[in-house]
Amino acid sequence: MTLFLNSEGKIKNIWWVVLFFLILSSFLFPLIILADRFSFEITMxxxxxxxxVVSIICQMLRRKSVSDLVGKFNSTWFKELCIGLLIGALLMILPVSVLTIFGFIDWQLNIFSFSTILSGFAIxxxxxxxxxxxxxxxxxxxxxxxxxxxxAQIIIAALFLLTHINNPGMTGTVKILASINIFIASIMFGLAYIKTKSLAMPLGLHFMANYMQGTVLGFGVSGSKEPSLFKPVFDHxxxxxxxxxxxxxxxxxGLCFVILITVLLYIWHPSYLGRQITTNIN
Structure with a gap:
């Protein structure tokens, strides 16, 4: 075992993380320069x-398949995606329903537009x-x-929060609650991966939570506002x-429901999966 190699003579996992960042940076910085030079926006x-591209390059260097990274595209993958979509929808519908029932929100219907639905979907x-x-x-x-x-969960949750910490509206009480929520949401997404060893469920959950919150219900999404089907009117x-x-x-x-879903994912043991993630302290 050396600084760079484990006992099996393979590159230690931490150095793969470093390499991932180096390759990502080698693509990102030229893109930023080009965007500034030719006045275009770096979009999603x-x-x-x-x-x-960077993920695929790193997988190729490790001589591993893309399916090891995202999960095998089979019926189970799409089942997990659908479960994630359902959880993501409920994650927003439930707290909004409570606010509506107790009279904190009234609703206005915006003019229906397919462009609103499709643009929100793409974004x-x-x-x-x-x-x-x-x-x-x-x-x-x-x-x-x-x-x-x-x-790993704590490290990634901290990085996930760091990328959102300067979003619009991150001040005062909002900043405190949003920071806690975003940190725990990262744990929630991480648990969805750990339980399934696939990105299908966290992807579905993440997408639908944002889509339901923004495009459908008309709330801000991490401080960003997009066209929506409904418009919430806050009554005091x-x-x-x-x-x-x-x-x-x-x-x-919203934080209460994120915590609830996180706890449920933690105690959930999917019987249809016989997959485990091995831990190698290297």
Whole structure:
């Protein structure tokens, strides 16, 4: 065993994480320079392509298949995706229903538009793919093998929060509640991966939570506002309860449901799966 190699003569997992960042940076910085030079915006589509390419390169260098990274595309994968979509929808519908029942929210119907549905679908699907590949993909999986599941969860949750910490509206009470919510949400997505050893469920959960919150219900999504089918009208609801312009992610009620789903995922043992993630302290 050396600084770079484990007892089996293979590169230690932590160095694969370093290599992932180096390759990602080698693509990202030129892209930033080009974007500045030719005055174009780096979109979520660019990010999906970039992270996908880097992930595939790293898998090829490890002589592993892409299915080891994202899960095998079979009936089980799509079943897990659908479960994730359902959980993601409930994660937003339940707290919003409580707020509506107790009179904190009234609703207005925006003019129906297919462009609203499709643009929201594209935006939030791209965001979910990019973030799940980055935070539950190659890097997370190598950290699990290097340090174990929970140290990896904490490291990734901290990084996940760091990428959201300067989002619009991150001030005061909103910043406190949103930070806790985002950190625990990362743990929730991580558990969805750990339980299934596939990105299908966390991808479905992440996408549908954002799509339901933003495109359908009309709340902000991590401080960003997109066209929506409905428009919530807050009737004297305090920001700590409604989340304000930031979204349900900054709501105490939303936080309660994120914690609930996280606990349920923690105790869930999928009987249809015989898959385990091995931990190799290297």
């Amino acid at each position: 589509t660019h990010q999906v392509i970039l992270i996908s 939030f699907l791209s965001a979910a793919i990019a973030e799940e590949l980055l935070f539950r993909g190659f890097m997370f999986q190598r950290l699990i093998q290097a340090f174990g599941k929970w140290p 609801a305090p920001v700590w309860l409604s989340g304000g312009d930031f979204g349900i992610e900054a709501s105490a009620l």
